[in-house]
Amino acid sequence: xxxxxxxxxxxxxxxxxxxxxxxxxxxxxxxxxxxxxxxxxxxxxxxxxxxxxxxxxxxxxxxxxxxxxxxxxxxxxxxxxxxxxxxxxxxxxxxxxxxxxxxxxxxxxxxxxxxxxxxxxxxxxxxxxxxxxxxxxxxxxxxxxxxxxxxxxxxxxxxxxxxxxxxxxxxxxxxxxxxxxxxxxxxxxxxxxxxxxxxxxxxxxxxxxxxxxxxxxxxxxxxxxxxxxxxxxxxxxxxxxxxxxxxxxxxxxxxxxxxxxxxxxxxxxxxxxxxxxxxxxxxxxxxxxxxxxxxxxxxxxxxxxxxxxxxxxxxxxxxxxxxxxxxxxxxxxxxxxxxxxxxxxxxxxxxxxxxxxxxxxxxxxxxxxxxxxxxxxxxxxxxxxxxxxxxxxxxxxxxxxxxxxxxxxxxxxxxxxxxxxxxxxxxxxxxxxxxxxxxxxxxxxxxxxxxxxxxxxxxxxxxxxxxxxxxxxxxxxxxxxxxxxxxxxxxxxxxxxxxxxx
Amino acid sequence: xxxxxxxxxxxxxxxxxxxxxxxxxxxxxxxxxxxxxxxxxxxxxxxxxxxxxxxxxxxxxxxxxxxxxxxxxxxxxxxxxxxxxxxxxxxxxxxxxxxxxxxxxxxxxxxxxxxxxxxxxxxxxxxxxxxxxxxxxxxxxxxxxxxxxxxxxxxxx
Numbered sequence: 001x002x003x004x005x006x007x008x009x010x011x012x013x014x015x016x017x018x019x020x021x022x023x024x025x026x027x028x029x030x031x032x033x034x035x036x037x038x039x040x041x042x043x044x045x046x047x048x049x050x051x052x053x054x055x056x057x058x059x060x061x062x063x064x065x066x067x068x069x070x071x072x073x074x075x076x077x078x079x080x081x082x083x084x085x086x087x088x089x090x091x092x093x094x095x096x097x098x099x100x101x102x103x104x105x106x107x108x109x110x111x112x113x114x115x116x117x118x119x120x121x122x123x124x125x126x127x128x129x130x131x132x133x134x135x136x137x138x139x140x141x142x143x144x145x146x147x148x149x150x151x152x153x154x155x156x157x158x159x160x161x162x163x164x165x166x167x168x169x170x171x172x173x174x175x176x177x178x179x180x181x182x183x184x185x186x187x188x189x190x191x192x193x194x195x196x197x198x199x200x201x202x203x204x205x206x207x208x209x210x211x212x213x214x215x216x217x218x219x220x221x222x223x224x225x226x227x228x229x230x231x232x233x234x235x236x237x238x239x240x241x242x243x244x245x246x247x248x249x250x251x252x253x254x255x256x257x258x259x260x261x262x263x264x265x266x267x268x269x270x271x272x273x274x275x276x277x278x279x280x281x282x283x284x285x286x287x288x289x290x291x292x293x294x295x296x297x298x299x300x301x302x303x304x305x306x307x308x309x310x311x312x313x314x315x316x317x318x319x320x321x322x323x324x325x326x327x328x329x330x331x332x333x334x335x336x337x338x339x340x341x342x343x344x345x346x347x348x349x350x351x352x353x354x355x356x357x358x359x360x361x362x363x364x365x366x367x368x369x370x371x372x373x374x375x376x377x378x379x380x381x382x383x384x385x386x387x388x389x390x391x392x393x394x395x396x397x398x399x400x401x402x403x404x405x406x407x408x409x410x411x412x413x414x415x416x417x418x419x420x421x422x423x424x425x426x427x428x429x430x431x432x433x434x435x436x437x438x439x440x441x442x443x444x445x446x447x448x449x450x451x452x453x454x455x456x457x458x459x460x461x462x463x464x465x466x467x468x469x470x471x472x473x474x475x476x477x478x479x480x481x482x483x484x485x486x487x488x489x490x491x492x493x494x495x496x497x498x499x500x501x502x
Numbered sequence: 503x504x505x506x507x508x509x510x511x512x513x514x515x516x517x518x519x520x521x522x523x524x525x526x527x528x529x530x531x532x533x534x535x536x537x538x539x540x541x542x543x544x545x546x547x548x549x550x551x552x553x554x555x556x557x558x559x560x561x562x563x564x565x566x567x568x569x570x571x572x573x574x575x576x577x578x579x580x581x582x583x584x585x586x587x588x589x590x591x592x593x594x595x596x597x598x599x600x601x602x603x604x605x606x607x608x609x610x611x612x613x614x615x616x617x618x619x620x621x622x623x624x625x626x627x628x629x630x631x632x633x634x635x636x637x638x639x640x641x642x643x644x645x646x647x648x649x650x651x652x653x654x655x656x657x658x659x
Contacts, residue, residue, distance in 0.1 A: 413591025
């Protein structure tokens with residue numbers, strides 16, 4: 001079947017009333033948490049996972065995906081109006097977006113952010129649809145050795161392209177892998193690391209890990225700082241662009257979309273890396289780099305397009321190879337698993353309606369976001385006036401209900417709280433939690449493939465080096481590691497991430 | 503001159519070493535098997551060794567590089583936030599969603615330095631109504647609403 005045929009099948013699924021409603025709910029919830037600081041897409045998706053049990057798998061995935069890209073829209077709104085990124089991926093938008101707002105151009109900044117995001121959303125939907133078929137065909141040729149090497153490449157890539165200490169990130173992955181294999185070993189039936197606790201025999205739930213490390217830890221660290229949020233209510237008028245602004249912005253939108261689509265594909269990529277990299281590129285290609293940080297429209301257009309494109313194309317490795325590349329995708333693995341769908345190349349063939357429905361729903365969701373969000377900006381800003389002291393208990397409540405209802409067990413709630421404490425400790429020690437979550441999801445998969453690969457080779461570990469595809473991927477992983485040791489690349493990597501933090 | 507120059511790296515390393523040692527010690531009870539026929543203890547053993555190696559490297563680096571001290575841990579938010587969540591998990595089956603919600607909201611609000619008891623009580627009552635509406639009536643999750651009753655309204659049981 002050709003591209004048009006696939007997309008038509010997808011739209012038939014995505015445009016059913018029930019799926020339209022779930023796309024809308026996802027997009028709105030995403031925008032909401034994108035606007036609100038202190039809760040990100042990871043914690044939200046973890047919170048809502050249990051409520052999707054009752055839904056059709058495709059509706060559930062459409063809603064959860066909507067949260068991720070919806071958050072990119074919401075995050076830009078607060079960055080521009082309040083100089084406060086609702087999401088890390090919108091941090092760079094603050095630099096020029098808020099300057100534009102101070103100059104009375106808030107309307108133009110919001111408009112270009114929305115238009116750029118929508119354009120990027122359209123292009124990357126087509127990109128996902130085109131790349132997915134050949135990639136999943138390739139993946140079907142993979143044996144266990146290739147899968148093992150692919151996972152290693154994915155995990156190494158994820159930490160090299162993310163920021164922070166490499167050594168810590170790799171250690172966090174290994175710790176994640178270890179936590180991932182807690183519970184009954186499928187081959188021998190041995191309950192590992194369960195300490196005789198019946199709940200642990202089924203393994204640790206991904207919701208507990210994600211919610212604790214991302215949700216609870218974030219709330220606690222916010223409460224530790226006495227900082228008060230300032231409300232700079234800039235007046236938003238004229239949500240449109242002048243001709244000059246449009247001419248300046250559109251090349252940035254194109255570049256951002258291209259860059260974001262490609263970076264989204266890479267392990268560790270996704271919305272955040274895409275937006276940071278796009279800002280750096282825009283500054284580099286500009287005739288007058290001094291305008292950046294003082295309200296250059298390219299500084300909004302590029303990153304906002306890039307983060308949306310990146311958010312969408314990061315679904316490609318998940319849907320075609322079964323490998324999550326960031327924390328949100330790790331949770332999508334969890335979501336697919338509770339609906340008995342094994343993420344990987346077989347999804348497209350065994351469940352084409354689900355696959356194409358999800359892909360096209362992203363385009364539908366983006367359209368809804370543009371149409372609904374621009375007029376609703378005033379409402380989102382009002383919402384920010386709810387003080388944090390009232391907001392965080394509500395977030396805690398929804399988290400607690402979400403995790404309790406997984407299996408109506410108070411053990412799950414306590415377990416989540418334990419991960420919350422661990423999360424605060426990791427924040428203090430500057431250990432990023434995302435690699436741990438990736439490792440956690442991949443733990444059982446990695447063990448199974450390692451076991452199978454070595455069984456087939458009769459215990460000969462050189463199998464990973466003698467199979468050409470597997471060797472290529474391991475070489476690529478080594479190359480990535482060597483890259484980071486090079487002083488030049490190391491400096492670049494730090495620069496890209498520091499832009500957003502200063 | 504401090505001995506531990508980069509405390510964040512040093513202590514993070516110790517934590518990883520501790521997890522690695524635990525994995526190996528506890529994992530000792532599981533059959534190791536051979537590479538060709540891995541037992542349940544094989545993979546955890548590999549991970550344990552990796553954690554010890556990585557953790558040691560990190561700790562040693564913490565003695566060499568310079569870094570900022572670990573920020574102080576204010577216990578109040580951690581204890582109150584996590585404590586109120588755990589309490590919610592323990593009482594919700596017995597006392598029902600409404601009472602548990604109000605308890606969670608009022609208690610967890612106390613973690614903020616701008617705690618206002620009356621405001622949190624009002625917000626707790628409103629959120630309890632919302633939670634019943636969304637989770638019990640809307641999403642039809644199996645949650646008790648009141649103590650000893652299974653229905654939404656306490657008097658209709």
